Amino acid sequence: MSLADRDRGLNIEENLLFEKGANGACGVDLPEPKNSALRTGFEPRQKVGLPEVSEPQVIRHFVRLSKLNYAIDHGLYPLGSCTMKHNPRLNEKVARHPGFAQIHPLQPEGTIQGALEVIYTVQQWLAKLSGLPHVTLNPAAGAHGEFAGIMVIHRAHEKKGKVRKTVLIPDSAHGTNPATAAACGYQTQTIPSTKDGTVDVDAFKNMLNDNVAALMLTNPNTCGLFEPRVKEIADVLHKAGAYFYCDGANFNALVGRVRPVDFGVDVMHFNLHKTFSTPHGGGGPGSGPIAVTEELAPYLPVPKIVKHGDHYHLVSEDKDSIGRLKGFNGQFGMAVRALAYMLSHGADGLKQVAEDAVLNANYILSQLRELYHVPFSGTCMHECLLTDKIQKAQGVTTMDVAKTLIEYGIHPMTTYFPLVVQGAMLIEPTETETKASLDHFIAVMKMIAEKAAAGESAALQNNPVSSPRKRLDEVRAARHPVLKWTNQGT
Amino acid sequence: MRYLPLTPKDRTDMLKAAGVKSVDEFYTMVPAAAKLPKLIDLPLHQGEIEVERALTRMAAKNHPAGSGPFFLGAGCYNHHIPATVDHLIQRSEFLTSYTPYQPEISQGTLTAIFEFQTMIANLTGMDIANASMYDGATATAEAALMARRITGRANIHIHGQLHPQYREVIETYIQSYEGVAVKNSAPDENAACFIVQTPDFYGEPQKLDALRKQCTDSGALLIIVINEILSLGLLPPPVEADIVCGEAQSIGVPMSFGGPHLGFFACKQDYLRQMPGRLCGETVDKDGRRSFVLTLSTREQHIRREKATSNICTNQGLFALAFTIHMSLLGEIGFKKLARLNHEKACALADRLAKVKKIKLPNKTFFNEFVVELPMNAAETVKKLTAQGIIAGLPLEGGKLLVAATEMTTESDINTLAEVLENMCAVAGVKEVA
Numbered sequence: 001m002s003l004a005d006r007d008r009g010l011n012i013e014e015n016l017l018f019e020k021g022a023n024g025a026c027g028v029d030l031p032e033p034k035n036s037a038l039r040t041g042f043e044p045r046q047k048v049g050l051p052e053v054s055e056p057q058v059i060r061h062f063v064r065l066s067k068l069n070y071a072i073d074h075g076l077y078p079l080g081s082c083t084m085k086h087n088p089r090l091n092e093k094v095a096r097h098p099g100f101a102q103i104h105p106l107q108p109e110g111t112i113q114g115a116l117e118v119i120y121t122v123q124q125w126l127a128k129l130s131g132l133p134h135v136t137l138n139p140a141a142g143a144h145g146e147f148a149g150i151m152v153i154h155r156a157h158e159k160k161g162k163v164r165k166t167v168l169i170p171d172s173a174h175g176t177n178p179a180t181a182a183a184c185g186y187q188t189q190t191i192p193s194t195k196d197g198t199v200d201v202d203a204f205k206n207m208l209n210d211n212v213a214a215l216m217l218t219n220p221n222t223c224g225l226f227e228p229r230v231k232e233i234a235d236v237l238h239k240a241g242a243y244f245y246c247d248g249a250n251f252n253a254l255v256g257r258v259r260p261v262d263f264g265v266d267v268m269h270f271n272l273h274k275t276f277s278t279p280h281g282g283g284g285p286g287s288g289p290i291a292v293t294e295e296l297a298p299y300l301p302v303p304k305i306v307k308h309g310d311h312y313h314l315v316s317e318d319k320d321s322i323g324r325l326k327g328f329n330g331q332f333g334m335a336v337r338a339l340a341y342m343l344s345h346g347a348d349g350l351k352q353v354a355e356d357a358v359l360n361a362n363y364i365l366s367q368l369r370e371l372y373h374v375p376f377s378g379t380c381m382h383e384c385l386l387t388d389k390i391q392k393a394q395g396v397t398t399m400d401v402a403k404t405l406i407e408y409g410i411h412p413m414t415t416y417f418p419l420v421v422q423g424a425m426l427i428e429p430t431e432t433e434t435k436a437s438l439d440h441f442i443a444v445m446k447m448i449a450e451k452a453a454a455g456e457s458a459a460l461q462n463n464p465v466s467s468p469r470k471r472l473d474e475v476r477a478a479r480h481p482v483l484k485w486t487n488q489g490t
Numbered sequence: 491m492r493y494l495p496l497t498p499k500d501r502t503d504m505l506k507a508a509g510v511k512s513v514d515e516f517y518t519m520v521p522a523a524a525k526l527p528k529l530i531d532l533p534l535h536q537g538e539i540e541v542e543r544a545l546t547r548m549a550a551k552n553h554p555a556g557s558g559p560f561f562l563g564a565g566c567y568n569h570h571i572p573a574t575v576d577h578l579i580q581r582s583e584f585l586t587s588y589t590p591y592q593p594e595i596s597q598g599t600l601t602a603i604f605e606f607q608t609m610i611a612n613l614t615g616m617d618i619a620n621a622s623m624y625d626g627a628t629a630t631a632e633a634a635l636m637a638r639r640i641t642g643r644a645n646i647h648i649h650g651q652l653h654p655q656y657r658e659v660i661e662t663y664i665q666s667y668e669g670v671a672v673k674n675s676a677p678d679e680n681a682a683c684f685i686v687q688t689p690d691f692y693g694e695p696q697k698l699d700a701l702r703k704q705c706t707d708s709g710a711l712l713i714i715v716i717n718e719i720l721s722l723g724l725l726p727p728p729v730e731a732d733i734v735c736g737e738a739q740s741i742g743v744p745m746s747f748g749g750p751h752l753g754f755f756a757c758k759q760d761y762l763r764q765m766p767g768r769l770c771g772e773t774v775d776k777d778g779r780r781s782f783v784l785t786l787s788t789r790e791q792h793i794r795r796e797k798a799t800s801n802i803c804t805n806q807g808l809f810a811l812a813f814t815i816h817m818s819l820l821g822e823i824g825f826k827k828l829a830r831l832n833h834e835k836a837c838a839l840a841d842r843l844a845k846v847k848k849i850k851l852p853n854k855t856f857f858n859e860f861v862v863e864l865p866m867n868a869a870e871t872v873k874k875l876t877a878q879g880i881i882a883g884l885p886l887e888g889g890k891l892l893v894a895a896t897e898m899t900t901e902s903d904i905n906t907l908a909e910v911l912e913n914m915c916a917v918a919g920v921k922e923v924a
Contacts, residue, residue, distance in 0.1 A: 039840075050822040053818060066598050068597035103552045115747045178795040179798040283804065340541055347534060359508070417792075468594065477772065
């Protein structure tokens with residue numbers, strides 16, 4: 001890097017650690033090995049190919065990298081369907097208690113009663129909040145929960161003696177839904193949406209037959225709307241002998257206020273990293289518990305937790321279970337964090353979470369509906385959907401709106417999803433924003449619409465210019481994949 | 491409520507601006523039957539003091555590894571995590587950011603993922619690695635499914651002692667497919683893959699050249715599973731493999747009762763487009779500056795939907811970062827030294843236990859974990875040792891006990907275990923084994 005390409009002010013340019021030279025430095029002090037004879041059956045390993053740096057270099061490298069990231073603690077993060085809410089630090093503190101962080105999953109049962117109590121308590125909370133009585137915390141993430149839920153349904157049909165082959169999925173669904181159904185050996189059929197952004201119930205009824213195993217429905221859906229005929233959908237589905245899988249990604253609109261069991265759900269997953277505030281961590285870990293009806297409970301994955309008196313037991317073998325989903329006991333550390341969040345909010349606080357989340361989204365919608373095309377009329381749930389229809393005619397796309405938000409210091413909304421509208425902008429502010437923060441976002445969105453209307457599209461197309469990087473050449477990354485550093489230069 | 495910033499006045503003003511009288515109007519689409527007449531029957535909100543007290547009470551009922559001699563391993567290991575690691579992963583910019591879909595403001599996460607991929611590729615001797623999987627067991631199941639896609643063959647073959655939970659997860663993943671068998675035998679013409687864990691579940695490092703030849707002859711892919719990634723600091727890289735996957739919890743990730751852990755996944759370049767999970771690649775921005783971005787997403791569910799290579803979306807981002815930080819601290823020198831120390835601790839444990847009369851040590855070789863054959867039932871022995879504050883290892887069938895030693899194991903821990911076992915073995919009769 002030449003001097004001209006180095007830091008300016010607090011704007012960081014940081015090389016890879018691998019490029020900091022191999023000078024024999026080390027960031028840990030360990031006792032010297034005795035280098036006695038090896039009993040591995042092999043000669044010791046020679047070159048691995050790791051950096052050689054001291055602790056201060058490591059800290060400086062990662063702190064400098066961190067400054068290139070946007071985060072919730074920095075500002076509004078209105079990614080639709082992602083529920084980027086505040087991550088309380090109490091959650092982090094309790095998860096680090098040695099009694100939680102330093103216990104092994106295969107320790108004798110008597111030494112892990114507190115851990116089993118955490119899992120059992122979170123299961124009870126999720127059962128009460130969904131109205132579905134049986135819960136497992138085994139799934140590692142939302143998509144893993146979908147897999148568990150659809151396998152449970154698969155097993156239920158198997159037990160009834162007829163393996164059905166199809167899963168129905170609306171065209172507005174998350175990509176994980178069809179990918180999950182396929183991973184569980186099903187064919188998928190796509191239900192169209194109406195011009196109101198909800199499931200076309202007539203089309204759905206026509207697709208229903210005795211080969212349909214399940215419906216996977218997100219409610220509220222990805223257009224930000226509560227499915228108005230959801231109970232009717234559930235009833236005809238059940239009459240046809242199929243099950244209702246609810247994708248709980250949007251549970252933040254309902255938590256503490258509406259129970260999915262009451263609109264006919266048989267199985268649902270929760271994203272603890274969305275509704276229950278565990279951190280997204282730059283892409284994970286997630287945690288995707290599922291809740292099911294009494295009828296489906298026998299098929300839940302192992303291990304299961306059983307309470308006898310004051311004692312908790314881990315049951316790892318169960319003849320009807322779909323089996324083991326991952327190693328050990330789910331994403332336990334995320335359950336600890338979620339429990340701290342649940343206890344903090346309580347039944348009253350969680351209801352307020354849903355209501356404030358919905359209010360915030362509707363407030364944004366009400367302030368922007370004059371300037372942006374709103375594809376579906378009426379109010380919304382916890383996220384609102386706009387499109388670039390008006391701005392596109394002025395030469396400004398959803399991509400340009402998103403990148404201009406970056407230029408003005410705000411993380412973009414979810415773009416080009418759901419696929420049922422062109423140029424979608426899906427905005428989910430969550431309940432942890434102040435009114436001032438929403439007003440600032442609204443002001444920036446208004447300014448963008450005004451600039452587009454004033455013919456300043458060229459400037460918007462060039463954004464961002466003040467961020468650590470300008471727009472990237474993503475085609476080059478895919479055409480000529482460079483996926484690791486090599487000392488020949490990357 | 492401390493996490494909710496809207497004031498009553500804000501709510502009133504915003505409802506008015508939105509043109510409604512109350513928040514109930516947003517919920518008019520909810521069917522009457524689903525409208526709750528009162529709050530859900532759960533406790534009400536609590537302050538930080540009360541919540542911390544409740545969770546501390548639960549934590550206190552558990553027996554953490556640091557509170558006594560500890561010899562459990564079996565796919566989850568008690569290693570030291572430098573203070574730097576936890577400090578850095580708690581920085582807001584890493585902890586509270588989303589998947590880096592907006593690369594202009596996510597270069598921190600993306601650069602760290604690129605470093606993670608490089609480390610995993612270098613450790614395993616593979617060409618490429620992805621941005622992480624849920625854990626070792628699911629990574630292994632995904633590898634088996636990937637081998638089925640690549641070879642167009644049905645069956646999954648397993649060599650020797652694969653972690654039993656890994657096998658169970660494979661069975662779960664394939665149960666809805668017709669005509670798939672999971673077999674414990676050498677690969678044949680219907681084998682998609684041959685899965686070999688090294689060191690195996692009993693701690694024996696595996697020689698791979700003959701297994702490679704069996705795969706080459708039969709046309710199956712060789713999948714190497716490693717659930718103690720630290721072993722790669724002492725054992726040779728499994729370059730014979732087509733896919734190397736497993737568990738990287740040992741570096742930077744707390745045991746945390748079994749999760750979140752850190753699955754890794756690496757393979758040869760030829761299989762790039764059949765890989766599951768996220769990949770980070772290098773490119774340039776508009777000004778030609780080196781930049782990183784998530785790439786090749788046409789394999790993934792959000793683009794390909796039902797035709798995706800996997801339904802996986804979330805990865806273990808924060809713990810891939812923890813791994814990368816810990817591995818940076820260790821570096822070329824520290825990583826190999828730590829591996830050697832682990833092996834020497836295990837040798838010291840083996841030497842001391844070998845002196846206990848009636849105990850046998852069947853392993854020919856090991857890295858940091860091996861089997862102990864006791865003259866009495868292992869499960870009962872573990873129970874008795876637990877009562878004395880010793881977490882002795884994992885009881886297998888009969889008198890077999892699987893024990894691990896790490897850099898956390900002290901000479902005194904080893905002596906304590908050996909002395910208690912000496913007393914128990916002295917009075918043990920042969921009948922007690924079963």
